[in-house]
Amino acid sequence: xxxxxxxxxxxxxxxxxxxxxxxxxxxxxxxxxxxxxxxxxxxxxxxxxxxxxxxxxxxxxxxxxxxxxxxxxxxxxxxxxxxxxxxxxxxxxxxxxxxxxxxxxxxxxxxxxxxxxxxxxxxxxxxxxxxxxxxxxxxxxxxxxxxxxxxxxxxxxxxxxxxxxxxxxxxxxxxxxx
Amino acid sequence: xxxxxxxxxxxxxxxxxxxxxxxxxxxxxxxxxxxxxxxxxxxxxxxxxxxxxxxxxxxxxxxxxxxxxxxxxxxxxxxxxxxxxxxxxxxxxxxxxxxxxxxxxxxxxxxxxxxxxxxxxxxxxxxxxxxxxxxxxxxxxxxxxxxxxxxxxxxxxxxxxxxxxxxxxxxxxxxxxxxxxxxxxxxxxxxxxxxxxxxxxxxxxxxxxxxxxxxxxxxxxxxxxxxxxxxxxxxxxxxxxxxxxxxxxxxxxxxxxxxxxxxxxxxxxxxxxxxxxxxxxxxxxxxxxxxxxxxxxxxxxxxxxxxxxxxxxxxxxxxxxxxxxxxxxxxxxxxxxxxxxxxxxxxxxxxxxxxxxxxxxxxxxxxxxxxxxxxxxxxxxxxxxxxxxxxxxxxxxxxxxxxxxxxxxxxxxxxxxxxxxxxxxxxxxxxxxxxxxxxxxxxxxxxxxxxxxxxxxxxxxxxxxxxxxxxxxxxxxxxxxxxxxxxxxxxxxxxxxxxxxxxx
Numbered sequence: 171x172x173x174x175x176x177x178x179x180x181x182x183x184x185x186x187x188x189x190x191x192x193x194x195x196x197x198x199x200x201x202x203x204x205x206x207x208x209x210x211x212x213x214x215x216x217x218x219x220x221x222x223x224x225x226x227x228x229x230x231x232x233x234x235x236x237x238x239x240x241x242x243x244x245x246x247x248x249x250x251x252x253x254x255x256x257x258x259x260x261x262x263x264x265x266x267x268x269x270x271x272x273x274x275x276x277x278x279x280x281x282x283x284x285x286x287x288x289x290x291x292x293x294x295x296x297x298x299x300x301x302x303x304x305x306x307x308x309x310x311x312x313x314x315x316x317x318x319x320x321x322x323x324x325x326x327x328x329x330x331x332x333x334x335x336x337x338x339x340x341x342x343x344x345x346x347x348x
Numbered sequence: 349x350x351x352x353x354x355x356x357x358x359x360x361x362x363x364x365x366x367x368x369x370x371x372x373x374x375x376x377x378x379x380x381x382x383x384x385x386x387x388x389x390x391x392x393x394x395x396x397x398x399x400x401x402x403x404x405x406x407x408x409x410x411x412x413x414x415x416x417x418x419x420x421x422x423x424x425x426x427x428x429x430x431x432x433x434x435x436x437x438x439x440x441x442x443x444x445x446x447x448x449x450x451x452x453x454x455x456x457x458x459x460x461x462x463x464x465x466x467x468x469x470x471x472x473x474x475x476x477x478x479x480x481x482x483x484x485x486x487x488x489x490x491x492x493x494x495x496x497x498x499x500x501x502x503x504x505x506x507x508x509x510x511x512x513x514x515x516x517x518x519x520x521x522x523x524x525x526x527x528x529x530x531x532x533x534x535x536x537x538x539x540x541x542x543x544x545x546x547x548x549x550x551x552x553x554x555x556x557x558x559x560x561x562x563x564x565x566x567x568x569x570x571x572x573x574x575x576x577x578x579x580x581x582x583x584x585x586x587x588x589x590x591x592x593x594x595x596x597x598x599x600x601x602x603x604x605x606x607x608x609x610x611x612x613x614x615x616x617x618x619x620x621x622x623x624x625x626x627x628x629x630x631x632x633x634x635x636x637x638x639x640x641x642x643x644x645x646x647x648x649x650x651x652x653x654x655x656x657x658x659x660x661x662x663x664x665x666x667x668x669x670x671x672x673x674x675x676x677x678x679x680x681x682x683x684x685x686x687x688x689x690x691x692x693x694x695x696x697x698x699x700x701x702x703x704x705x706x707x708x709x710x711x712x713x714x715x716x717x718x719x720x721x722x723x724x725x726x727x728x729x730x731x732x733x734x735x736x737x738x739x740x741x742x743x744x745x746x747x748x749x750x751x752x753x754x755x756x757x758x759x760x761x762x763x764x765x766x767x768x769x770x771x772x773x774x775x776x777x778x779x780x781x782x783x784x785x786x787x788x789x790x791x792x793x794x795x796x797x798x799x800x801x802x803x804x805x806x807x808x809x810x811x812x813x814x815x816x817x818x819x820x821x822x823x824x825x826x827x828x829x830x831x832x833x834x835x836x837x838x839x840x841x842x843x844x845x846x847x848x849x850x851x852x
Contacts, residue, residue: 336363
């Protein structure tokens with residue numbers, strides 16, 4: 171079944187939608203979630219959360235504004251990242267009696283957006299292969315070993331490339347921000 | 349604003365900065381590349397698609413095409429081999445097919461490819477050729493099983509229709525090769541094959557989109573190293589073949605002085621019978637002694653001129669050893685124009701039946717090649733072979749069409765000259781019994797009959813330039829590929845090779 175058909179089922183609120191979504195795009199969601207969460211139970215819970223979120227949010231998905239894969243992976247990644255952060259916070263809370271994170275202030279949020287734009291602009295100046303490597307590492311949280319194996323490279327080669335990418339970004343961001 | 353800028357010093361803090369400021373969503377060019385299906389399958393499909401196209405008119409281009417085709421296949425299967433047993437089998441088959449391709453390609457940079465092919469019977473070659481076609485078919489079955497296993501592992505329904513179509517099309521092509529069919533039906537099968545390839549391409553995209561992951565194989569050798577080893581062996585092997593094995597090894601030495609006391613007397617006798625002195629001076633002592641007791645000598649000569657071989661001179665000499673029964677020792681002596689740069693092989697081809705209407709060859713052809721004037725060097729022609737290179741197929745020269753050879757009763761005297769030579773000449777000799785069997789009286793009618801009917805069967809083939817794939821001069825007579833053969837070889841049908849008493 172093509173992506174178009176799954177989207178149609180979801181948008182028309184067909185009950186088969188989540189089932190087909192899980193059948194056809196479950197592997198992709200799992201693929202994105204796995205590097206963030208070592209515990210298989212957490213992964214399955216996050217996968218179910220993702221399916222629910224996609225079912226709820228499908229109205230917001232606009233094919234003209236972005237690709238289906240990008241949208242799906244963004245949902246999966248954010249859900250997995252949130253779960254991983256929550257797990258870390260829980261562990262930290264267990265060790266200390268500190269108050270929870272109150273979240274970013276409006277000023278901090280504005281600053282983050284500004285930084286995000288600067289980073290995006292710097293990434294645009296990289297080669298496509300470098301961007302893919304960067305996103306695998308930082309966005310999809312993949313280990314060097316996974317990247318190396320999937321791209322058919324040696325781990326040291328991946329580390330070397332990532333180091334060079336970081337150096338390039340450092341230079342680009344320094345020039346922009348200092 | 350600068351007071352709010354982040355610090356980008358230190359690896360950890362910079363990593364934290366990058367992680368904290370990533371965008372919410374990534375561009376499709378990134379998200380679609382994050383799972384590895386399309387790339388791996390695209391390489392395999394390109395390899396298969398390229399393998400379907402054949403360019404019969406340009407062998408070198410075909411070799412380059414084949415090299416790219418196998419390189420893509422290696423890279424693609426290498427990516428998939430860790431996922432499941434079917435992909436691993438496909439990878440092993442790819443290695444076997446690539447090894448065969450490399451061996452054949454390197455062999456083709458030598459003059460031995462056709463000779464090795466000639467050692468194997470046509471049937472055996474046919475079976476081997478089909479076996480290698482079958483390997484490709486089995487490899488596509490591995491591809492289908494591999495994809496099905498991935499889908500099953502992910503709990504999805506099997507969707508391998510396109511690969512099934514591809515298997516069907518290749519199976520039909522295999523059967524067509526088996527029965528030698530082709531034509532319009534072949535074209536239809538080819539179109540179906542390409543449609544199958546496109547279908548598998550779409551399938552790979554949907555697998556990627558759906559995120560079927562591949563269990564990565566351990567990286568013992570990186571794709572770059574794999575490609576380097578493959579191209580290194582291919583190019584280095586071909587270069588070694590071209591430099592050291594694209595011509596015949598000749599044992600050059602100084603001519604031996606006469607060792608028999610009667611040689612001088614036989615020389616004198618032959619000269620008195622009209623044997624041309626220039627030819628006589630090049631003959632080996634054994635060949636001179638074999639003419640002892642000669643009754644008469646017949647002689648003909650001609651010079652051939654063309655753009656690529658200007659001044660090839662041939663002298664045909666028949667020494668009559670006996671009138672009844674008629675026994676002739678025949679010498680074909682040729683001298684080549686000086687050529688500044690020579691590569692490859694030359695060959696003199698004799699067809700005794702066309703030359704003499706006799707199959708009674710009591711002494712098979714042999715010969716010598718000589719160079720130089722004052723410092724003469726001589727080498728025995730090492731390779732005088734009976735029979736043509738007639739084969740229906742030749743698995744060692746798959747890029748070149750084989751044609752109809754002359755079959756039995758053809759002799760090739762094949763040799764190579766030094767890269768630079770002066771005054772190169774040589775001769776081939778054989779003893780024939782009962783030549784010109786219908787000729788009883790040497791009258792004018794016989795002369796016109798002989799000059800008309802016994803004036804073919806002697807060919808000189810000269811290599812003009814370096815070539816790839818390499819063919820020896822004699823193999824070039826029976827293997828062709830469009831106009832390619834003519835560019836590298838000049839074949840001259842030597843006229844005036846018939847004999848008649850008093851025809852000097």
